[in-house]
Amino acid sequence: MIIMANQVKVKKLVSIKDEILKNSLIKIAKGTNRVIFNDSLNRSSAELIIEEAATCTYITFDQGKQATFSNVVARLKKNATLHMYNIVTSNQNASINVKVDLEEANANVDIINLVLLINQASLDSFIDIYHHVDHTTSNLSNYAIAKDEAVITLNNNATIKKHAFSSVAHQQTKGLTLSKKTKIIALPNLYIDEYDVVANHACAIGSISKEDLFYLMSRGLTEQDASKIVVMGYVKPILDHITDEKIKKNVEEAFAEKLLS
Numbered sequence: 001m002i003i004m005a006n007q008v009k010v011k012k013l014v015s016i017k018d019e020i021l022k023n024s025l026i027k028i029a030k031g032t033n034r035v036i037f038n039d040s041l042n043r044s045s046a047e048l049i050i051e052e053a054a055t056c057t058y059i060t061f062d063q064g065k066q067a068t069f070s071n072v073v074a075r076l077k078k079n080a081t082l083h084m085y086n087i088v089t090s091n092q093n094a095s096i097n098v099k100v101d102l103e104e105a106n107a108n109v110d111i112i113n114l115v116l117l118i119n120q121a122s123l124d125s126f127i128d129i130y131h132h133v134d135h136t137t138s139n140l141s142n143y144a145i146a147k148d149e150a151v152i153t154l155n156n157n158a159t160i161k162k163h164a165f166s167s168v169a170h171q172q173t174k175g176l177t178l179s180k181k182t183k184i185i186a187l188p189n190l191y192i193d194e195y196d197v198v199a200n201h202a203c204a205i206g207s208i209s210k211e212d213l214f215y216l217m218s219r220g221l222t223e224q225d226a227s228k229i230v231v232m233g234y235v236k237p238i239l240d241h242i243t244d245e246k247i248k249k250n251v252e253e254a255f256a257e258k259l260l261s
Contacts, residue, residue: 028054028080035059037247041070041094048072050080052104057083061247063254064090064121071097076107084111085238089254091119100129102136102167113142114238116231116258117150124153131160131167131197142173143234144205146182147259153185158199165196175205176234178227228259 024044028034030051038060050056054077060070074082086096100109109129117123129138144152158169175184188201208230216226235255242248 025049027051028056030054037061037244038070040065041068041088041096043068043070045071046073048074048082050074050076050082052077053079055081055083057085059085059087059242059247061087061251061254062090062094064088064092064094067093069095069097072099074098074100074109076100076102076104076109078104079106080104080108082109082111083241084109085241086111086113086115086125087238087251088114088123089116089251089258090123091117091121091258093121094123096123096125096127098127100127100138102129102131102138103133105133105135107133108137110139111141112238112241113144113154114235115143115152116145116147116255117152118147118258120149122151122153124155126155127157129158129169131158131164131169134163134165134167136164137168139170140172141237142175142186143237144173144175144184145178145231145234146175146184147178149179149181151183151185153187155187155189156201157189157191159191160194160197160199162193164194167194167197169197169199171201173201173203173205174234175203176231177205177207178231224260228256231255231259 024046026048028050031053033055035057041062076082113125115123127140138158140156142154146152154173156171160167171188173186184205186203190199192199208227212230213226239248
């Protein structure tokens with residue numbers, strides 16, 4: 001695991017992989033801005049405590065070197081913000097388990113899962129977000145692409161508890177199946193115990209539109225190149241959130257490689 005210095009525009013990389021594996025508690029100090037980058041779902045568990053007015057950007061980029069998993073628990077204090085981006089391009093089985101507790105007012109979490117699975121791999125994602133108090137916000141977006149005989153299961157859960165008024169919970173899933181034997185299963189759940197809230201979810205799963213392919217191929221592209229352009233459109237939303245150009249390039253190259261394999 002690599003943790004980047006306290007600026008989103010990274011100036012220095014500090015490797016503390018062994019330290020993190022020994023001590024899974026990571027505290028983001030009050031009022032600071034921290035970026036954490038994992039080069040894999042590293043078969044470990046981590047607890048994040050994001051103190052008042054602190055911001056944490058937590059990026060995981062797993063290229064499927066082995067079957068693996070990741071467990072993350074995050075606790076957000078007043079005016080704290082968590083941006084979590086889970087990027088997986090893999091031909092191995094994997095699981096993502098995330099639990100977020102919005103413990104104090106104006107806490108905010110934004111999670112994006114971007115997954116490309118190939119061959120006979122399976123991935124299970126379990127995201128649980130709890131709004132414990134008023135004026136908290138959560139946004140969960142899944143962009144899932146399945147190829148060959150891959151199976152992706154997305155369990156999305158948001159709970160707004162009693163007295164957590166003026167809270168907002170959004171969920172959305174977009175899935176793209178690239179063969180008839182793939183499966184993308186979306187299981188969105190909203191548990192609401194308060195009236196004065198905004199909560200919604202949306203889901204769209206399907207294959208590449210023939211009209212889109214025809215349009216691109218009519219402009220001289222092969223079917224393979226046209227399909228690649230459509231798929232990379234799923235990748236763009238998360239790339240827009242990553243400021244480090246090296247990471248962005250690596251993600252693009254990993255997706256292109258898996259699509260052609």
